[in-house]
Amino acid sequence: MARVGNWQIGRDMSYWYPESRPQRQFAAVFDINKCIACQTCTLACKTTWTSGKGQEYMLWNNVESKPYGFYPLAWDVKLLDRLGPQKWEGGRYEGRTIFEAAGSGERVLGWRPEEIDYAHPNVGEDDCAGEIETGAHYSGMHQAWFYYLARICNHCTYPACLASCPRGSIYKRPEDGIVLLDQERCRGYQECVKACPYKKVFYNPMTGTSEKCIACYPKVEQQLQPQCFVNCIGKIRLAGWINRPHEARPENPVDYLVHVRKLALPLFPQFGLEPNIYYIPPVHVPLPYLRQMFGPGVDAAVAAYRRAGSDPDLAGLLSLFGSSEQMMPRWKRIGDAVLGLSEDNREVCRVPFREPKRVLPMIDPKSGAYRTNIP
Numbered sequence: 001m002a003r004v005g006n007w008q009i010g011r012d013m014s015y016w017y018p019e020s021r022p023q024r025q026f027a028a029v030f031d032i033n034k035c036i037a038c039q040t041c042t043l044a045c046k047t048t049w050t051s052g053k054g055q056e057y058m059l060w061n062n063v064e065s066k067p068y069g070f071y072p073l074a075w076d077v078k079l080l081d082r083l084g085p086q087k088w089e090g091g092r093y094e095g096r097t098i099f100e101a102a103g104s105g106e107r108v109l110g111w112r113p114e115e116i117d118y119a120h121p122n123v124g125e126d127d128c129a130g131e132i133e134t135g136a137h138y139s140g141m142h143q144a145w146f147y148y149l150a151r152i153c154n155h156c157t158y159p160a161c162l163a164s165c166p167r168g169s170i171y172k173r174p175e176d177g178i179v180l181l182d183q184e185r186c187r188g189y190q191e192c193v194k195a196c197p198y199k200k201v202f203y204n205p206m207t208g209t210s211e212k213c214i215a216c217y218p219k220v221e222q223q224l225q226p227q228c229f230v231n232c233i234g235k236i237r238l239a240g241w242i243n244r245p246h247e248a249r250p251e252n253p254v255d256y257l258v259h260v261r262k263l264a265l266p267l268f269p270q271f272g273l274e275p276n277i278y279y280i281p282p283v284h285v286p287l288p289y290l291r292q293m294f295g296p297g298v299d300a301a302v303a304a305y306r307r308a309g310s311d312p313d314l315a316g317l318l319s320l321f322g323s324s325e326q327m328m329p330r331w332k333r334i335g336d337a338v339l340g341l342s343e344d345n346r347e348v349c350r351v352p353f354r355e356p357k358r359v360l361p362m363i364d365p366k367s368g369a370y371r372t373n374i375p
Contacts, residue, residue: 001015008295011093013099017162022175023175025155025157026178028240029240029321030236030278030280031236032236044061044227064151065146067289068123080292083270098195112190127146128144130145131143132144147282149279150236154267155179157276159273160197161179161181161192164192165191166191169181169186170182180214181201183209198267198268216228220239224327241329242276253340258278261304262304263301280305281298326340328340330343330345337350338350
C-alpha cells in the first residue's frame with residue numbers, strides 16, 4: 001500500500017494507490033441547520049437519474065433524520081461498530097482508517113447491506129433522541145433533538161469504492177475529481193457496495209452492474225450546479241471547488257467556509273476517504289454526538305455559526321446558498337449585499353442579506369386611515 005496525505009485527519013495514511021489529485025476537485029457545502037427534510041432534492045435526483053427498472057430503491061440523494069434514520073439501514077453504526085473505539089489527539093486522528101483496519105485478504109473494512117436494508121428509506125423519520133416525561137425548561141440545549149442529514153456521494157479524494165473494485169471500473173475524473181463508474185467494465189461483484197462507508201454505490205439487479213451519483217457532471221461541465229442543489233427548497237447547498245488547506249483562497253466560497261472559517265466539516269473524516277461534501281453542523285445537537293460524526297472541529301464550528309448574525313462576511317456568504325443555478329467559484333461582500341462571481345470575476349448574482357426597513361407613519365396621509373390595529 002502507498003502512503004498518502006490526508007489533511008482531514010492531520011496525517012499520512014495507507015491507501016491502495018499513490019496520491020494523485022485531480023486538476024481541481026468538485027466539492028460542496030450543506031448547511032444542515034436550514035434543511036426541512038422536504039425531500040425535494042431526493043425527488044429531483046430520482047426523476048432525473050434513477051427512474052428505470054432495477055433503480056427503484058436507488059436514492060443517489062437522500063435525506064435522513066439523525067440519530068435514528070439510515071439509508072440503507074444502519075449504514076454508519078454498523079461500520080463504526082466494526083471499526084471499534086478510535087481516538088483523536090487534537091486535530092490528528094490516531095486511530096485506524098477503514099483501509100488500515102481491513103482484515104487479511106481485504107482491501108477495505110466494510111459490509112454489504114441485505115436487500116431488506118433498502119426497504120425503509122424513511123425509517124426513523126422525525127424520531128427524537130431523549131425524552132421529556134414531566135416537562136422541562138430550556139437551558140441552552142434541547143433535551144429531545146433530531147436533525148436532517150442530506151447525503152449524496154462524497155466524491156472522495158481516496159474513494160473506497162475505487163480501491164476495492166477488482167475490475168478497475170471506478171475512476172476519478174482528472175478534470176474535476178468527480179467519481180464515476182464505467183458500467184461496460186463492471187461485472188457486478190458489488191465490492192464497491194461493500195467498501196463504500198457511506199453506502200452511496202448501488203447494485204442494479206436488472207443490469208447486473210453498480211450505479212452511483214455522478215454529481216450531475218453534464219451540468220457541472222457547463223458551470224451549473226447539480227439538480228439536487230438547484231431544487232433545494234431550504235437553500236442549504238452550495239457547489240464549487242476545494243483546494244487543500246495550504247492552497248486555500250479566501251475568495252473561493254468553499255475554501256472560505258472549510259479552510260478559512262472552519263465552519264464546514266467532512267462526514268466521518270476518521271474513515272480516511274477525505275470526502276468532499278462538507279456540512280455546517282446543527283447547533284442544537286449534543287456536541288459528543290457531533291464530534292463522532294464530523295470530527296473534533298465541531299465545537300468551534302457550532303460557536304462560529306451562532307455568531308454568524310453579527311459577522312457580515314459569514315452572514316453574507318450563507319445568504320448566497322441556493323441563489324443561482326450557476327456555480328459561483330468566487331464571492332465578495334459589498335456593504336449589505338453579497339456577490340457570487342464567475343472565475344473571471346463576472347457578477348453571477350447579487351443578494352442582499354439584510355432586509356431593508358421603512359418606518360411608515362401611524363396615519364396614512366392618502367386615505368386618512370390608521371395603519372395599526374387593522375384587522
